Every structure is written in structure tokens, then in C-alpha cells.
Amino acid sequence: MLQINDITVDFGGVRAVDQVSFVLKKGELLGLIGPNGAGKTTLMRVITGSVTPSLGTVRLEDRILNKLPSYQRIRLGIGLSQQIVSPFRSMTVLENVAFVAGYHKTKNPIASLFKVNRSPENEEAKRLLNMVGIEEVASSSPSNLPLGYLKRLELARALALKPKLLLLDEPLAGLNQVEAVQLSDTLWELNRKGQTIILIEHNLSEVIRICHRLVVIDNGRKIGEGEPHMVMNDADVQSAYLG
Amino acid sequence: MFIFELLVQGLIQGGIYALIAIGLTLVYGLLRILHVAHAGLYALGGYCAILITNASGSFGLALTCSMIIVGIIGMVVYRIFYQPLLDKAPFVALIASIGLFIAMEEIFRIIFGAYGLTFSAPPLQDTVVFLGIYLRQCEIASIVLAIGLIAGLSLFTKYSRIGIAWRATVTDPEMAESFGVDVIKVRYLNFFIGSMMAAAAGSMVALLNNLVEPTMGSVPSYKALAIIVLGGLGNVRGTLIASLAIGIAEAVGTIYLGNILDRDSIAFAFLIVVLMLKPQGLFSKG
Amino acid sequence: MEYEISLLTIVGISIIGALSLNMILGFCGQISLGHAAFIGVGAYTSSILTKSGVPFLLSLPGAMALSCLIGIIVGFSSLRVRHDFLAITTMGVSFLFTGVVRKQEVLGGEMGIAMIPDPGWGKLGYMVFVILLVVILAIFSLYLKRSWMGYTFDAVAEDEDTASIVGVNVASFKLIAFALGTAFAGLAGALYAHNVKFIDPESFGFIESITVLSMVVIGGTGSVWGVITAAAVLSVFPLWFQFIDDYKLLVYGTLLCIVMLFSPQGLSGIVADLKGRLVNSKEGLHAAD
Numbered sequence: 001m002l003q004i005n006d007i008t009v010d011f012g013g014v015r016a017v018d019q020v021s022f023v024l025k026k027g028e029l030l031g032l033i034g035p036n037g038a039g040k041t042t043l044m045r046v047i048t049g050s051v052t053p054s055l056g057t058v059r060l061e062d063r064i065l066n067k068l069p070s071y072q073r074i075r076l077g078i079g080l081s082q083q084i085v086s087p088f089r090s091m092t093v094l095e096n097v098a099f100v101a102g103y104h105k106t107k108n109p110i111a112s113l114f115k116v117n118r119s120p121e122n123e124e125a126k127r128l129l130n131m132v133g134i135e136e137v138a139s140s141s142p143s144n145l146p147l148g149y150l151k152r153l154e155l156a157r158a159l160a161l162k163p164k165l166l167l168l169d170e171p172l173a174g175l176n177q178v179e180a181v182q183l184s185d186t187l188w189e190l191n192r193k194g195q196t197i198i199l200i201e202h203n204l205s206e207v208i209r210i211c212h213r214l215v216v217i218d219n220g221r222k223i224g225e226g227e228p229h230m231v232m233n234d235a236d237v238q239s240a241y242l243g
Numbered sequence: 244m245f246i247f248e249l250l251v252q253g254l255i256q257g258g259i260y261a262l263i264a265i266g267l268t269l270v271y272g273l274l275r276i277l278h279v280a281h282a283g284l285y286a287l288g289g290y291c292a293i294l295i296t297n298a299s300g301s302f303g304l305a306l307t308c309s310m311i312i313v314g315i316i317g318m319v320v321y322r323i324f325y326q327p328l329l330d331k332a333p334f335v336a337l338i339a340s341i342g343l344f345i346a347m348e349e350i351f352r353i354i355f356g357a358y359g360l361t362f363s364a365p366p367l368q369d370t371v372v373f374l375g376i377y378l379r380q381c382e383i384a385s386i387v388l389a390i391g392l393i394a395g396l397s398l399f400t401k402y403s404r405i406g407i408a409w410r411a412t413v414t415d416p417e418m419a420e421s422f423g424v425d426v427i428k429v430r431y432l433n434f435f436i437g438s439m440m441a442a443a444a445g446s447m448v449a450l451l452n453n454l455v456e457p458t459m460g461s462v463p464s465y466k467a468l469a470i471i472v473l474g475g476l477g478n479v480r481g482t483l484i485a486s487l488a489i490g491i492a493e494a495v496g497t498i499y500l501g502n503i504l505d506r507d508s509i510a511f512a513f514l515i516v517v518l519m520l521k522p523q524g525l526f527s528k529g
Numbered sequence: 530m531e532y533e534i535s536l537l538t539i540v541g542i543s544i545i546g547a548l549s550l551n552m553i554l555g556f557c558g559q560i561s562l563g564h565a566a567f568i569g570v571g572a573y574t575s576s577i578l579t580k581s582g583v584p585f586l587l588s589l590p591g592a593m594a595l596s597c598l599i600g601i602i603v604g605f606s607s608l609r610v611r612h613d614f615l616a617i618t619t620m621g622v623s624f625l626f627t628g629v630v631r632k633q634e635v636l637g638g639e640m641g642i643a644m645i646p647d648p649g650w651g652k653l654g655y656m657v658f659v660i661l662l663v664v665i666l667a668i669f670s671l672y673l674k675r676s677w678m679g680y681t682f683d684a685v686a687e688d689e690d691t692a693s694i695v696g697v698n699v700a701s702f703k704l705i706a707f708a709l710g711t712a713f714a715g716l717a718g719a720l721y722a723h724n725v726k727f728i729d730p731e732s733f734g735f736i737e738s739i740t741v742l743s744m745v746v747i748g749g750t751g752s753v754w755g756v757i758t759a760a761a762v763l764s765v766f767p768l769w770f771q772f773i774d775d776y777k778l779l780v781y782g783t784l785l786c787i788v789m790l791f792s793p794q795g796l797s798g799i800v801a802d803l804k805g806r807l808v809n810s811k812e813g814l815h816a817a818d
Contacts, residue, residue, distance in 0.1 A: 071694075071696050074694065080694055100696070102677060332793070343782065345781060346778075349782060504628055511624045
């Protein structure tokens with residue numbers, strides 16, 4: 001479904017990502033792991049289009065994404081839950097999700113003027129908030145909520161796009177152990193129903209518990225790939241983590 | 244010869260622009276605020292210069308007093324209008340600044356009248372021949388003052404302790420604070436020096452035109468904004484180059500573009516073209 | 530009666546001007562410090578059209594179209610530059626407009642255009658027409674806020690990067706905001722020209738841009754009722770009290786400062802705050818029961 005080919009990113013002389021390639025199959029739950037600053041988030045941004053690679057291609061199904069602006073990539077079916085949460089603070093939690101759930105209503109900017117009804121989107125938003133377990137704060141403003149809630153709002157908003165591919169950048173950070181297990185159960189459940197997911201996560205025990213396959217990145221290079229337990233026993237991977 | 248004369252006129256104007264724009268770009272560099280009211284301080288400088296010269300008979304004294312008074316008022320403006328707005332959305336401080344500027348112009352008009360003030364006996368008006376062209380003493384004085392102040396500023400930021408702290412804060416406020424720089428003090432200093440230079444510019448313009456008017460700040464204020472954008476917001480060297488470039492472009496442009504564009508629009512026409520090609524200004528870092 | 534009619538006409542035109550800027554600044558969050566230039570484009574367009582024999586009612590769409598076209602061009606600059614840079618660019622547009630118009634013989638140069646034809650409806654008829662347009666524009670603004678376009682404007686106004694990461698074509702929405710806002714600015718300009726019957730470059734200078742900006746900001750950016758109230762009050766007071774007219778700009782300037790310092794959300798912010806307190810104190814009473 002997604003093909004990352006020889007992606008290289010330079011930030012003013014520093015090589016943040018160095019010739020990384022991997023392939024994601026439909027229905028897979030892929031864990032993308034590595035130490036801090038390894039280049040995982042940068043790679044995610046290359047996929048969504050907010051970082052331009054100096055080399056390499058990103059292909060979703062049969063389309064090369066390189067030349068497309070972010071919003072078009074999103075509309076082709078990529079949902080992103082960012083590491084640094086960015087809710088719209090002028091909207092309530094429900095409005096945040098409902099706005100994104102109405103993505104088909106805002107596809108044509110001019111036609112969006114003639115659409116007013118928000119109730120189907122509100123229903124969908126309630127369902128998603130319920131799924132990630134924060135329906136009780138639906139009418140609150142995001143400004144007053146703790147990080148754990150905002151993380152789940154970010155996820156609900158990404159899901160509202162009904163994406164073919166869900167990109168999750170540290171969705172479990174900021175959650176306590178119980179919440180983290182619950183949320184990774186939700187992810188696993190989503191995946192079981194057919195959702196394709198790339199998961200960047202530091203919480204290794206949860207990653208190993210739910211992912212089918214891991215890609216390990218260190219210093220911008222891919223240093224390992226394969227079935228979770230095998231990868232974690234690899235000498236290179238262990239030395240990258242233990243230093 | 245004609246071109247040389249235009250060039251010199253452009254440099255005189257450019258020096259004045261530089262004195263105004265440097266304060267503006269320093270404020271932007273430090274606080275990310277477009278300090279429109281800066282031009283109100285520039286006009287205030289002009290008023291002080293004329294009032295004090297007329298009262299005391301000495302322009303030198305007037306210039307010094309004007310710079311000190313306006314410098315202090317600049318710090319007051321920061322304390323009252325900007326400090327409370329630092330954590331608000333950027334356009335909040337901008338709009339407050341525009342409001343303050345308009346209010347200042349109106350106060351000048353109400354107190355000193357719509358037609359402004361003149362020197363009772365304008366000093367430094369004799370003509371001298373310099374490299375074959377005729378210049379007034381005040382024109383030479385304004386170039387000398389501009390060069391002196393800008394050179395002084397650059398020495399100050401390079402060699403004095405507080406100057407170095409100041410430069411460090413503009414480059415990276417958090418880093419500077421962690422090294423024990425008193426950021427609040429630096430901000431006051433910034434407003435004092437920036438306003439002082441604007442007052443110098445206002446005083447010289449008052450002398451060059453033998454006139455101060457309530458609206459004398461309008462055009463330079465927006466032009467100085469255009470200049471600091473061209474110079475790459477917050478970049479002092481870029482601002483200096485842009486000031487001189489605009490001064491010369493205007494002097495030359497008035498002769499050759501005078502039929503289609505009025506003098507004061509040249510800077511903006513230039514600005515809009517540059518921004519479309521290079522959204523971060525001509526001399527931005529990275 | 531004559532006086533009240535001309536007063537209401539002027540108030541109506543100010544409201545249309547303020548509501549048009551509100552679409553750009555209030556709804557879509559794009560700062561514009563050169564709005565009077567677009568009002569000016571509308572005024573000049575319809576004046577020239579009617580002077581060359583085009584009926585008034587046909588000159589209005591003409592004014593809106595040209596103003597909108599130039600608005601879209603300026604809107605493109607909002608795609609290149611943001612925030613502070615956009616503020617300065619739009620300010621530049623204001624100066625360019627007066628600078629260019631002043632030098633054009635066709636547009637009357639410094640002298641401006643005089644003897645702009647009267648629509649021939651009488652003062653009362655013209656006032657009714659203006660008020661009708663105010664009502665239509667107010668209803669349209671309120672509707673726009675509720676539509677999915679308004680919903681998207683909220684997102685763009687708050688955070689462009691996040692908007693694009695949830696699939697919003699930010700550029701198109703910004704251009705639409707500029708197109709709508711400047712088209713209605715053109716309408717306000719045309720109405721102004723045929724009311725005063727004389728225009729010159731100074732009528733659309735930077736100070737006028739700031740006057741319109743004051744109305745939007747003091748009313749509360751984005752709030753239709755707030756902006757209408759502020760536009761009405763700020764345009765009527767200087768006319769009612771001649772002595773204020775002399776100090777008009779001082780009042781505007783001071784108000785801008787005070788509002789920014791104490792209530793950046795303007796009148797609508799103050800009202801919302803009061804309502805909140807009222808509800809809280811009621812809840813407080815219930816809790817005490």
C-alpha cells in the first residue's frame with residue numbers, strides 16, 4: 001500500500017534521514033521505532049508532505065506523492081496523529097472531530113458555502129470520541145484538558161478522515177499505564193477490522209505486544225526490520241538502544 | 244555630476260531611514276512586535292528639537308536633550324503598551340501600536356496646531372561646496388550623525404558587557420536568560436537606544452525641512468516597516484543596506500518614475516515585488 | 530428628517546465596509562491593513578462607469594468585480610507571506626493605491642472625481658437601498674459563519690498548518706475570504722461615491738483603512754453583531770457631536786489601545802464575559818441553595 005523508496009532528508013548540512021526504504025502492506029500494523037532524534041518524525045513528515053526529501057520517493061498505492069501538497073495527500077487517505085498535539089482551541093473537542101469528519105463537505109471550497117447541516121458529522125464525532133474513551137469531555141474546550149485527553153483527541157481527529165493509512169506519532173505518550181493499554185487495545189482492534197497503521201512509539205512493551213512487524217531507525221538509517229521479537233534480539237538494535 | 248548629486252541626496256535620506264529603521268528592527272528582533280508607534284517617537288524627537296532650540300538657542304543641546312527625553316519615553320511606551328501584550332496573538336500588539344501612533348499624531352496636532360512648528364532662527368543652513376556639489380551644512384551634519392550613531396551602536400554591541408548581552412538576547416532569548424542575562428533590562432535598553440536614534444532622525448529632519456508637522460511620522464513609519472522587511476526582520480546589517488538602497492532608489496526613482504508612481508510608493512512597490520519573490524526578505528538568515 | 534436620513538446612509542455604508550473586512554480578518558484570520566484601497570477601487574470604478582453612462586445598478590457589480598479581482602491578486606500575497614509580513618504587505622497596498630491614483634489623469638489625479646451622478650432615488654430612496662444591502666450582508670455574514678465554509682475559516686484562522694494536516698486546502702479558502710471581503714468592500718466604495726458625489730485619493734488612504742480596522746477590532750473580530758454595533762457607533766458619534774469630529778482620530782487611536790490592552794476580543798468579548806459571569810453567579814446561587 002505504501003512504498004518508501006530511498007528517502008533522504010538534509011537539514012542544512014545535517015543528514016536527518018539517510019536512504020530509508022520500506023514497504024507497508026494493506027492491513028498491516030507496522031511499528032517504526034528507534035532512539036530519540038533517530039529521524040522517525042521526520043520520516044512521518046516526509047510522508048505527509050511537510051518535509052521535502054532531497055532524494056527518494058513516497059508512493060501510496062499507485063500514486064507518487066512527492067509533488068502533492070499536504071492537504072491533497074491527506075485527502076488521498078492518510079490520517080496523521082501528531083506527536084505534538086495541535087487541537088483547534090477555538091473549537092470544542094466535539095467540534096474538532098466533527099470538522100474533520102466533514103472533510104467531504106469542505107473538499108470543494110466554494111461548494112462548502114452551501115452546506116450547513118452538521119448533524120451527521122456530530123454523530124460520527126461522538127462515535128469516535130466514544131471509541132477513544134473521551135466522550136465525557138465532548139463539549140469542553142481543549143485548552144483546559146490534560147495531555148492524555150488531547151492525545152486521544154488527536155487520534156479521533158485522524159480517524160475522522162476515514163484514512164486508508166493511519167500514521168500515529170507517539171499516541172501513547174502522556175497517557176498513564178492503564179490508559180496506554182486501553183488505547184493500544186483500541187488500535188489493535190482497529191487494525192483487526194482492516195485499518196492499516198504505522199505506529200511510532202517509545203512505549204516498547206506496547207509496540208511489541210500489538211505490532212506485526214517493526215522497522216528500526218537509528219541516526220537516520222534503517223538498522224533493522226522484521227518480526228518484533230526477532231528484531232529486538234538483533235545485536236545492532238540492542239546496541240542502538242543501550243548505547 | 245547630476246547622478247552623483249542624486250546619489251548624495253539618496254544617502255542623506257537613506258541615513259535618516261537607517262536611524263529610524265534600526266530601532267524598529269531591534270524591537271522586532273527582540274519582541275516580534277511591529278512597533279508602528281516608533282514613528283510617533285521620531286516625530287516627538289523633531290518637536291523636542293525645535294522647542295528646545297527655540298528656547299535655548301543651541302541646536303546641539305536640543306539634539307542631546309531630545310534624544311534622552313525620547314529614549315526615556317520609549318521605555319515608558321514599552322512598559323505600558325507592549326509588556327502586557329507579549330503573550331497575546333501578534334496582531335494584538337500591532338493594532339495597539341497603530342492606535343498609539345494615531346493618538347500621538349493627534350496629540351501633536353491638538354497641542355502644537357495642524358501647521359506644525361519651525362525654528363525661529365534655523366541653524367546650519369549655510370551652503371558649502373563639497374566634492375563639486377552644493378550641500379547645506381545640516382545635510383552634512385545629518386550624514387555625519389547617522390554614521391556616528393550607527394558606528395557607536397555597533398561598537399557598543401561588540402565591546403560593552405551589556406551590549407554583548409543584548410546581542411545574545413536578540414539571537415536567542417532563552418539561551419541568554421539561562422546564561423544569567425537580565426532580559427527585562429535588555430528590553431528597556433533596547434527601547435531606550437532605538438527611540439534615541441529615532442529622535443536623532445526626527446531632529447535632523449526638522450532641521451533639514453525647518454518644519455515639524457503632526458503627520459511627519461506617517462510616511463517614514465510605514466516606509467521604515469517596508470525597509471526592515473527588506474532587510475530581513477531583526478537583521479541590523481540588512482536594515483542598514485536596505486535603508487541606503489531605498490534612499491537612493493527614491494532619489495533616482497523620483498526623476499525617472501515620477502510620472503507613474505509617487506515618491507512615497509516606490510519603497511512599497513519595491514517591497515511587494517521582493518516579498519513575492521523572496522517571502523522572508525532580502526537578507527534573511529536561511 | 531433630512532439629517533437623520535443622511536446619517537443612517539453613512540452608518541449603513543460604514544457597516545458594509547466593516548462587515549467586508551470582518552470576512553477577511555474576523556472569519557479567516559488574515560490581517561489586512563489596506564482595506565480602504567479596495568473600497569477606493571469600488572468607488573473609482575462605479576464613478577467612472579456611471580459618468581460614462583452606465584446605470585448605477587449595473588455599476589455596482591462592476592465595482593465589486595474589479596475590487597474582487599484586485600483582492601484576489603493581493604490574496605495571493607497572503608499565500609506567500611504570513612502574519613507580520615502580510616500586515617506590512619497590505620499596508621503597502623494601501624500606499625500603492627493612493628500613490629498610483631494620485632498620478633493618473635484619467636482618475637482625476639490629486640483633484641479626484643467630482644459630480645458623480647445621482648442614482649435619482651432621492652435621499653430617502655438611497656437610504657432604504659443602503660439599509661437593505663446592510664441587512665442582506667448581515668444575514669449573509671451570519672449564514673457564512675454557520676456554513677462549512679465558515680467552519681473551515683475558523684480552522685484556517687487559528688492554525689494553518691494543522692488545517693492542512695486535516696485536509697484543508699488552506700490556499701483556496703484564504704483566496705475566497707479575500708475575494709468575498711474585497712468584493713463587498715467594492716460595494717461599500719460604490720455606495721460611498723454615489724452618496725458623497727466626490728472622491729479623491731485621500732478618501733481611501735491608510736487612515737481610512739485603520740478606521741475600518743478599528744470598527745472590526747473594537748466590535749470583536751469575527752462577531753457580526755459586535756462589528757455592526759461598533760461600526761454604527763464609531764461612524765455616528767463624530768457626526769452627532771461636532772466636537773468629537775475634531776478629536777475623532779484621537780478617540781479611535783485611544784480606543785484601539787485600550788481595547789487591545791484590556792479586551793482583545795472587543796465588544797463581543799466583553800459581552801461574552803459578562804454573560805459568563807451572569808451564568809456563573811446564577812450557578813453559584815443554585816449551589817448555595
